[in-house]
Amino acid sequence: MMVFQSSAYGKVFVLDGALQLTEKDECAYQEMITHLPLCSIPKPNKVLLIGGGDGGILREISRHSSVEQIDICEIDMMLVDVYKKFFPDIAVGYEDPRVTLHVRDGILFLESNPGGNYDAIIVDAFDPIRPDHELFETSFFELVTKSLRPGGVLCIQAESIWFHSLDIEQLVKKCRQIFKGSVEYAWTIVPAYPSGVIGFLLCSTDGPPVNFKNPINPTEPNESYGVAKGPLKFYNSEVHSAAFCLPSFAKKGDESKVGSTMNGVGTTTTKDVIK
Amino acid sequence: MMVFQSSAYGKVFVLDGALQLTEKDECAYQEMITHLPLCSIPKPNKVLLIGGGDGGILREISRHSSVEQIDICEIDMMLVDVYKKFFPDIAVGYEDPRVTLHVRDGILFLESNPGGNYDAIIVDAFDPIRPDHELFETSFFELVTKSLRPGGVLCIQAESIWFHSLDIEQLVKKCRQIFKGSVEYAWTIVPAYPSGVIGFLLCSTDGPPVNFKNPINPTEPNESYGVAKGPLKFYNSEVHSAAFCLPSFAKKGDESKVGSTMNGVGTTTTKDVIK
Numbered sequence: 060m061m062v063f064q065s066s067a068y069g070k071v072f073v074l075d076g077a078l079q080l081t082e083k084d085e086c087a088y089q090e091m092i093t094h095l096p097l098c099s100i101p102k103p104n105k106v107l108l109i110g111g112g113d114g115g116i117l118r119e120i121s122r123h124s125s126v127e128q129i130d131i132c133e134i135d136m137m138l139v140d141v142y143k144k145f146f147p148d149i150a151v152g153y154e155d156p157r158v159t160l161h162v163r164d165g166i167l168f169l170e171s172n173p174g175g176n177y178d179a180i181i182v183d184a185f186d187p188i189r190p191d192h193e194l195f196e197t198s199f200f201e202l203v204t205k206s207l208r209p210g211g212v213l214c215i216q217a218e219s220i221w222f223h224s225l226d227i228e229q230l231v232k233k234c235r236q237i238f239k240g241s242v243e244y245a246w247t248i249v250p251a252y253p254s255g256v257i258g259f260l261l262c263s264t265d266g267p268p269v270n271f272k273n274p275i276n277p278t279e280p281n282e283s284y285g286v287a288k289g290p291l292k293f294y295n296s297e298v299h300s301a302a303f304c305l306p307s308f309a310k311k312g313d314e315s316k317v318g319s320t321m322n323g324v325g326t327t328t329t330k331d332v333i334k
Numbered sequence: 335m336m337v338f339q340s341s342a343y344g345k346v347f348v349l350d351g352a353l354q355l356t357e358k359d360e361c362a363y364q365e366m367i368t369h370l371p372l373c374s375i376p377k378p379n380k381v382l383l384i385g386g387g388d389g390g391i392l393r394e395i396s397r398h399s400s401v402e403q404i405d406i407c408e409i410d411m412m413l414v415d416v417y418k419k420f421f422p423d424i425a426v427g428y429e430d431p432r433v434t435l436h437v438r439d440g441i442l443f444l445e446s447n448p449g450g451n452y453d454a455i456i457v458d459a460f461d462p463i464r465p466d467h468e469l470f471e472t473s474f475f476e477l478v479t480k481s482l483r484p485g486g487v488l489c490i491q492a493e494s495i496w497f498h499s500l501d502i503e504q505l506v507k508k509c510r511q512i513f514k515g516s517v518e519y520a521w522t523i524v525p526a527y528p529s530g531v532i533g534f535l536l537c538s539t540d541g542p543p544v545n546f547k548n549p550i551n552p553t554e555p556n557e558s559y560g561v562a563k564g565p566l567k568f569y570n571s572e573v574h575s576a577a578f579c580l581p582s583f584a585k586k587g588d589e590s591k592v593g594s595t596m597n598g599v600g601t602t603t604t605k606d607v608i609k
Contacts (some may be wrong), residue, residue, distance in 0.1 A: 083496070084496070085579065086583075115379060173350040221358070221359070222526055248523060248530060248531055250496055250529040250531070251531050254525040254530065255529065255530020256523055256525070256530065257529065290575050290582070291582050292581070292583045293580070293581040293582055293583065294581075294582065294584055295582050295585070297579040297580075298579050298580070298581055298582075300576075300579070301575075301576035301579035304572040304573050304575070304576035305572075305573070306362065306567070306569075306570070306573055307565075307566050307567055307568055307569065307570050307573075308361075308567045308568065310570070
């Protein structure tokens with residue numbers, strides 16, 4: 060873990076060599092990964108967070124007055140302590156009395172708590188994203204469906220549209236078979252992340268239908284409710300719906316045609332470079 | 335000028351130390367700065383481009399079959415030549431027979447051509463963006479209004495929402511007074527640019543009303559028309575409308591509250607840093 064002060068992005072947190080969060084833009088990530096799922100369902104009550112040990116997602120869940128129970132599974136207690144020390148405006152999420160911290164692996168937690176009947180499960184536990192990550196395996200998604208109420212929702216971080224370590228189209232197809240409700244891909248800008256954007260996969264289980272693209276709670280989250288010390292910085296219902304609009308290359312699942320002359324196919328040599 | 339091959343973004347063009355364009359993401363910038371204005375008006379006929387010497391915006395204008403005249407004012411002929419040599423898929427825009435290249439200053443061109451009666455003027459001539467740049471002065475905007483037909487449109491590059499060297503709210507107010515039509519701010523992602531996004535100011539003159547947020551040409555631009563060698567990579571009408579949805583901090587014109595602990599106000603010292 061490394062914490063440092065930057066000139067342009069405020070304090071920065073780095074884990075295993077990968078930038079996790081900066082003070083300047085954490086609002087974009089934390090608010091979107093939280094309110095995209097929670098504003099898509101009526102009156103969320105029980106929420107589970109896997110990962111997200113910094114506390115920022117807890118802070119955002121805290122704005123929802125209908126929520127009565129917030130469980131978080133974070134495997135690394137030192138990470139929690141470092142955030143509490145250096146990022147109090149983010150770790151403030153832990154001050155919500157509805158929060159219970161489980162210092163353990165999220166998959167083991169789900170396995171030992173079948174029938175969790177959660178309204179929403181948020182997964183913020185990758186770095187770096189790998190296509191073979193166990194959190195993208197069918198068995199994990201099936202475990203999630205068993206822990207959600209009918210019509211409950213999953214939101215899981217799922218790669219930038221500019222990269223293709225994940226085949227998002229395939230992932231959406233797979234999840235449609237497993238979840239049997241709605242499955243959509245959304246994205247947000249996060250300047251400090253590679254390529255400046257990050258995606259989310261949103262899935263709902265069989266049950267009351269969920270229309271992720273049109274938030275059912277346009278006036279939620281309640282800006283003055285919970286432990287957050289100020290109003291929303293990033294999320295609003297317009298941005299919610301816009302998050303599902305994809306550039307043409309991403310829609311067609313054809314990243315390869317963007318920058319088609321890349322990776323050494325170009326003809327520039329050192330001799331050609333003009334300075 | 336510097337041209338180099340990168341591992342992740344293809345060929346890169348740098349001017350006066352500022353990254354101008356990469357092969358991987360140029361589509362986002364060129365398509366949005368072109369089609370946001372041109373798809374907002376019916377059958378654009380005469381288009382003026384100020385700057386944009388690389389040719390990519392010409393390539394995109396070229397997709398509009400209603401266009402009969404494309405003027406470009408580019409002050410730097412060497413830039414044009416370098417693009418033609420190293421970025422043929424971008425400079426291809428010059429191959430459109432409707433294009434006339436004027437190697438001169440855009441402001442002088444407008445001054446010597448009053449009553450240009452353009453349907454659209456696109457300005458891509460900044461780097462770096464400075465609030466005191468002459469292209470943000472009232473006199474320039476007034477010159478533009480004189481060169482547009484009634485209900486004609488301007489699209490000009492206008493800073494990232496994450497920075498505040500430009501006071502966008504003030505700029506929008508000023509332009510509403512000068513243009514007397516619609517004035518809106520839109521943005522797109524461009525991974526290789528600082529903060530990963532860039533904004534556009536869109537203005538229409540007094541005349542037939544223009545609703546920038548809802549493209550009037552949802553089926554244009556014509557993907558197979560003109561000199562571009564392939565279909566659109568980024569732009570579509572959903573992305574067009576989404577480009578006007580702003581994060582809450584940008585809506586309120588209050589960038590200062592994002593990263594409010596930045597710029598030395600934070601309490602981290604070298605001693606505190608954990609590694």
